[in-house]
Amino acid sequence: MSQSSIIPVRPEIAEKAWLDEAGYHKLYQQSVADPEGFWAEQGKRIHWFKPYSQVKDVSFAPEDVHIRWFHDGTTNASYNCTDRHLATKKDDTAIIWEGDDPSEHKHISYGELHEEVCRLANAMKANGVKKGDRVTIYLPMIPEAAYAMLACARIGAIHSVVFGGFSPDALAGRIQDCESAFVITADEGVRGGRKIPLKANTDKALASCPNVQKVLVVRRTGGRIEWSEGRDLWYHEECAKVSDDCPAEEMNAEDPLFILYTSGSTGKPKGVLHTTGGYLVYAAMTHQYVFDYHDGEIYWCTADVGWVTGHSYIVYGPLANGATTLMFEGVPNYPDASRFWQVCDKHKVSIFYTAPTAIRALMREGEAPVKRTKRDSLRILGTVGEPINPEAWLWYHRVVGDERCPIVDTWWQTETGGILISPLPGAIDTKPGSATLPFFGVKPVIVDADGKHLEGACEGNLCIADSWPGQMRTVFGDHERFVQTYFSAYPGRYFSGDGCRRDEDGYYWITGRVDDVINVSGHRMGTAEVESALVAHAKVAEAAVVGYPHDIKGQGIYAYVTLVAGEEPSEELRKELVQWVRKEIGPIASPDLIQWAPGLPKTRSGKIMRRILRKIAENDYGNLGDTSTLADPGVVDDLVGNRMNRS
Numbered sequence: 189m190s191q192s193s194i195i196p197v198r199p200e201i202a203e204k205a206w207l208d209e210a211g212y213h214k215l216y217q218q219s220v221a222d223p224e225g226f227w228a229e230q231g232k233r234i235h236w237f238k239p240y241s242q243v244k245d246v247s248f249a250p251e252d253v254h255i256r257w258f259h260d261g262t263t264n265a266s267y268n269c270t271d272r273h274l275a276t277k278k279d280d281t282a283i284i285w286e287g288d289d290p291s292e293h294k295h296i297s298y299g300e301l302h303e304e305v306c307r308l309a310n311a312m313k314a315n316g317v318k319k320g321d322r323v324t325i326y327l328p329m330i331p332e333a334a335y336a337m338l339a340c341a342r343i344g345a346i347h348s349v350v351f352g353g354f355s356p357d358a359l360a361g362r363i364q365d366c367e368s369a370f371v372i373t374a375d376e377g378v379r380g381g382r383k384i385p386l387k388a389n390t391d392k393a394l395a396s397c398p399n400v401q402k403v404l405v406v407r408r409t410g411g412r413i414e415w416s417e418g419r420d421l422w423y424h425e426e427c428a429k430v431s432d433d434c435p436a437e438e439m440n441a442e443d444p445l446f447i448l449y450t451s452g453s454t455g456k457p458k459g460v461l462h463t464t465g466g467y468l469v470y471a472a473m474t475h476q477y478v479f480d481y482h483d484g485e486i487y488w489c490t491a492d493v494g495w496v497t498g499h500s501y502i503v504y505g506p507l508a509n510g511a512t513t514l515m516f517e518g519v520p521n522y523p524d525a526s527r528f529w530q531v532c533d534k535h536k537v538s539i540f541y542t543a544p545t546a547i548r549a550l551m552r553e554g555e556a557p558v559k560r561t562k563r564d565s566l567r568i569l570g571t572v573g574e575p576i577n578p579e580a581w582l583w584y585h586r587v588v589g590d591e592r593c594p595i596v597d598t599w600w601q602t603e604t605g606g607i608l609i610s611p612l613p614g615a616i617d618t619k620p621g622s623a624t625l626p627f628f629g630v631k632p633v634i635v636d637a638d639g640k641h642l643e644g645a646c647e648g649n650l651c652i653a654d655s656w657p658g659q660m661r662t663v664f665g666d667h668e669r670f671v672q673t674y675f676s677a678y679p680g681r682y683f684s685g686d687g688c689r690r691d692e693d694g695y696y697w698i699t700g701r702v703d704d705v706i707n708v709s710g711h712r713m714g715t716a717e718v719e720s721a722l723v724a725h726a727k728v729a730e731a732a733v734v735g736y737p738h739d740i741k742g743q744g745i746y747a748y749v750t751l752v753a754g755e756e757p758s759e760e761l762r763k764e765l766v767q768w769v770r771k772e773i774g775p776i777a778s779p780d781l782i783q784w785a786p787g788l789p790k791t792r793s794g795k796i797m798r799r800i801l802r803k804i805a806e807n808d809y810g811n812l813g814d815t816s817t818l819a820d821p822g823v824v825d826d827l828v829g830n831r832m833n834r835s
C-alpha cells in the first residue's frame with residue numbers, strides 16, 4: 189500500500205478529539221490486557237439503579253456458549269436516554285425530525301421526548317403490555333418510532349422493529365416467530381413523495397397472526413384505512429387518556445431489550461437478541477468515540493430504524509449520550525439529488541453517517557447537486573453497511589467533505605450491536621476502503637478455512653476472539669441455532685461470516701460475505717430466502733440465487749430459475765416472478781436478473797454448486813474451477829451460453 193493512499197489525521201480534528209493516536213493505542217492496550225478492569229470503568233457511563241459488582245461472564249466454548257455483562261446490575265435504557273438528561277438538557281433538542289416533504293420539520297426536546305415516551309408507555313400498559321412481552325413496531329421514520337422503542341424499554345417490553353419496506357408476509361413471519369400480541373404501526377408512510385400502505389400491510393399480515401390483540405395506529409397521513417373495532421386503537425387517543433408519569437422499570441442488565449430479525453445463510457431470518465446494560469454501554473461508547481461526538485453537535489445517521497444502525501446510532505447511542513440526533517423520513521434523491529446536503533445546511537449537521545450505496549447513487553448524479561450546497565457545518569463523515577470501494581470513498585471525501593472531513597468506515601453487524609472496527613477521527617490515519625483498526629475491547633482474528641489463526645499480513649475469515657458488551661446474546665427462542673451459526677465453524681471464537689484482509693500496517697479490509705448472504709444496497713439478505721420465495725410460485729420447480737457485482741447496489745440479485753415441466757419461459761413470467769418476490773419479501777429483495785435454467789449444476793449428492801453459479805453471474809467463465817464432480821457437467825455450458833447481460 190503506497191503512502192499516497194493514506195489520508196492522515198488532520199491536526200484541527202485531532203486537537204478537538206477525545207483521543208489522539210497515542211491515546212487510542214494506550215486505551216486499546218488496556219482494553220485487551222484487562223477487559224474486566226476496562227469495562228468495569230466504562231460501564232459507569234450509563235446510570236445504574238443498582239451498580240454491578242460483576243463485569244464479565246462469558247464462554248465461547250461450543251458446549252456452553254453464554255455471554256453476560258454487568259449481570260448483577262440493574263438499569264433501564266429508556267431512563268438513560270431520557271430522564272437522566274432532564275436536569276441539564278430538558279430544553280435541548282433530542283430529536284430533529286426532517287419530513288419527506290422539505291417544508292416539514294420539528295424539534296423535540298429531551299423534556300418533550302420524556303413526556304411522549306412516558307405517555308406511550310402508560311398507554312401500552314393500559315392495553316395490557318407487560319414486562320417481557322414482545323411488541324412489534326412497523327413504522328415509518330417518524331419520531332413515534334423512537335418513542336415506541338423507548339416506551340417498550342421503559343416498561344421492560346421487548347421491541348421487534350420491522351422495516352417498513354417489508355411485505356405483509358415478512359411482517360407476519362416476524363410477528364409469529366416472537367409471538368407479539370401488540371403491534372404499533374401508522375396509517376401510511378411517506379417516502380420520496382409516495383405513500384406506503386403500512387396499516388393495510390399490517391391488516392394483511394394479521395390475517396395469519398391470531399395472537400395479536402391490539403394494534404396501535406399513528407395517524408401520519410390521514411389516508412383512508414380499514415378499522416378493526418376492538419383490535420385497532422389510535423395512538424393519539426390512547427396517549428391522551430393516560431398520565432405522563434411512568435417510572436422506568438428496574439431491569440437487570442441481562443434482561444432483553446430488543447429482537448431484530450436478520451438474514452443468515454440458511455432458513456428463515458433469525459431473531460437477534462440484545463440485552464440491556466452491555467448493549468447500551470457499548471452503543472453509547474462507540475457513538476462518542478467513533479463519531480467524536482461533542483455536546484451540542486448535530487448528528488445525522490441516514491439509516492432506517494428498521495435496521496440495527498437505526499437502533500444503535502439513531503436512537504440508543506446518541507440519546508444515551510444526550511446528543512441531538514436527526515431523523516429523516518425521506519430518501520436521498522427527493523425532491524432532488526441535493527437533498528442530503530440541503531438537510532445538512534438547514535440543520536447545521538456536523539456528523540453525517542450513511543451507506544456506500546447512497547454515496548454511489550449520488551456520485552452518478554455528478555458534483556453539481558453537492559456543490560450547490562455549503563456543507564460548512566460538516567466535521568465528520570461516516571459509512572456503514574457494505575465494503576466501500578475506494579472511488580466512492582474518495583468522492584465522498586473530496587466532493588462532500590471538501591477534503592476537510594475525516595471518513596469513518598465502520599464495520600459491524602446486527603449481531604455485534606455496535607461498531608467493532610473503525611477509525612477514530614482524531615487518532616487513526618485512514619486508507620480509502622479500509623475499516624482500519626479495532627475498537628476498544630475488540631480482538632479480531634483472521635483464520636483460514638481450517639481454523640488456523642493467521643498472523644501478520646494475511647487474508648481469511650474474520651472472527652472475534654473474545655466478547656464485547658454489545659454482542660448479541662442468543663437467537664430468540666433458538667440458542668442452538670446461535671451456537672451453530674456463530675461458534676461452530678471456529679470453536680472458541682465468534683465467526684462473523686465476513687472475509688477480511690489485514691495489511692502490513694495491521695489495517696483491516698473487509699472483503700464481503702463468505703457465506704450465502706448477499707448485501708444489496710446495504711440490506712442483508714439470505715439467498716435462501718429469495719430462493720424459497722421463488723419456489724413458492726406455482727410455475728417454479730427450482731431456483732438458485734447468487735449475488736453479482738452491481739455499480740450502485742454493491743451486489744445485485746441474480747436468480748437461476750427452473751420452471752416446472754410444461755411451463756414456457758416468457759418476458760411476462762419474468763416480470764411476474766419479480767413481482768412475486770416483492771410481494772413475498774419486499775421490494776429490496778426483487779431479483780435484478782432472472783435466467784431461465786433448464787438445469788442447475790449439482791453434485792452427485794444433489795447439492796447445488798453455487799460457486800459455479802456465482803462465477804457465471806460475475807462473468808468469470810474462464811475460472812469455473814473443477815466441474816468434474818457435477819452430476820451433469822453439460823448444464824454449465826447451457827448456463828454460460830444463456831447468461832443474462834448485466835446492465
Ligand code: WTA
Pocket residue numbers: 450495496497571572573574575576597598599600601602603623684685686698700701707710711712
Ligand atoms: C457488511 C449493518 C464492509 C458485512 C451494521 C457485515 C460491511 C454485514 C461494513 C452486516 C463495512 C457492514 N465494510 N462491510 N464498513 N459494515 N458490512 O447486520 O458483510 O445489516 O457482515 O449490519 O454488512 O450487515 P447488518
